[in-house]
Amino acid sequence: MPDEARATPPPPTPSPTGTVLQYFDDTRRTSPELPAVEYRGRQLSYEQLGCAADTLAAHLQGLSVAGTVVGIRTDRSFRLPIAILAALRAGAAYMPLDHAYPEARLDFMMRDSGMRVLLTHRTPKGLPPVPSGTRVVLLDDDIPSAGDGQLPLTATADDLAYVIYTSGSTGTPKGVAMPHGPLRNLISWQRETFTSGVGSRTLQFAAASFDVHFEEMFSTWGTGGCLVLIDEEIRRDSHRLLRFLDEQRVHRVFMPFVALQALAHTAQDVGRHPRSLQEVVCGGEQLYITPAVRRFFDALPGVALHNQYGPSETHNVTALRLSGDPASWPERAPIGRSIDAARVRVLDGDGAPVPAGVTGEIVIGGPVLARGYLNRPGLTAERFTPDPLGPPGSRVYRTGDAGRVDDQGRIHFLGRDDGQVKIHGYRVELGEIESAVRALPEAADAAVVVNESRTAGKRLVAYVVGRSPLPDDLRDRLGETLPEYMLPVAFVPVDRLPLTPSGKLDRQALATRELTVTGRAGSGVGPAEDGVQRDLTLLWEHVLDAKDIALNDNFFQLGGTSLLAAVLISRINERFGAYADLETFISRPTISAMAEWIGEQSGIQEQPDTPRPMSQQPVRLDS
Structure with missing residues (x-):
């Protein structure tokens, strides 16, 4: 971070009560010319961003949105922070609607929330569908300006700031209703904890539907920093992301472990590191200090790694800062101690604290809790x-997470005993996926578990009681109602589901079954024909922990993610001396198409029976 960024004092600390907007407003008042947000090389100052939000907020106030939920469905441009600030200033709670979600899920969220106004923009496909009676407000491409001065705040600490929907155990998503007060407490703690200050640059990495997105924005604006926006294509491609972080002099980034792991692998492969980086904040899933992560931070001495924990119902409530020699960091990082005002305890079944070293349930209290689940009083209670x-x-909020406290007072996350899991940073209720699978006409019953592969990481697998063989299009049909991160990578037919002695579903028995994802080559569908194709097949098998991959099997339909694709692309580039980015791979997600592209780039022409030997060891995500 530049010395001048460190030397400039932060904005005056506002009163301990109120809304998160007051932090933004203080910076806007004291330093209106500071850059607040940057996108594609263009910056908006705090005054410009505030004026744009004021103009939109005034229009929303005319629609009487105070005390209601305003939906936001837009791209990752200036439109998004303007829309969020405007909704909050108008006294409404905002609800992010992710373009990647199926329309059926988005329709449910809009109806369930009682949303009456949607902030969006036209796309090549036109305007998104909305429920009858919903008012659509278009976000202009031009940045508007307000002529009547800053609008006064109408919300209070007890009013809702956002509603974010998470997976539901009954098959129905549930909206977490979060007031300003707990969020204000979080940002106030971060102002005192992070080294980022006036003029520092924070990457906006998280999806708007992930609560960390809020943290990225307001922890940055709370100290006079600049939020650096990126397009989705860069966000998903670890090669382009690495270049972006370095070239744009980003000081701080929030990302889940799987994204950090992919970035660390890429940095090692290409020999490049983001030299301006000062802080990395991980949350959303267990943080592992793998060899690749150690090498990444070893190449960046002085960069701190923060491990944060907290469910959507509380946002982040514990933290651990790792600094110094990465060789001394624990392989499985603790989640640390409570942040200011949070009361995070490990309790036994009777609600009493357990001694150090004893496992119990992580229970969260203090002024950090969400109001509850929107329109779900029974589940809230x-x-x-x-x-x-x-x-x-x-x-208190009972997390359902198992934990223990060590002799230093740090809390360790030990997983869950129920049907809730974390996949790539997203909290997923297995029951919701099971309900969707059971709704398929081919399924008499189903159970979904997490299978953990040493190379492919955590994977959702559906065991289906029904006719065998199962149709090949089950995943595509589920994709009409479930977002991509909730889709199983494999559907395994079984005669019956295993039960425990007490008659309950034995998930452990399913989760510990050996599983190898299988392509269609075993059925004689397009096996590899030449050396390039065979080398690609071996790379795919290593990364996906799969076998019998056919030339036209789709990488993503075999369980590949954008993060696994980043690992695979690094190996492809290393093996063939070509340069492929994520966009290239997404447009060519089969062995056949990728082999053709490699041939076009490098002129590789090999005879069918002269395969080139593999030079690398099997890819491991824990390496």
């Missing part, structure tokens, strides 16, 4: 319960 150790009227 079940998960948000009276605090047995707190003052009268106080509540």
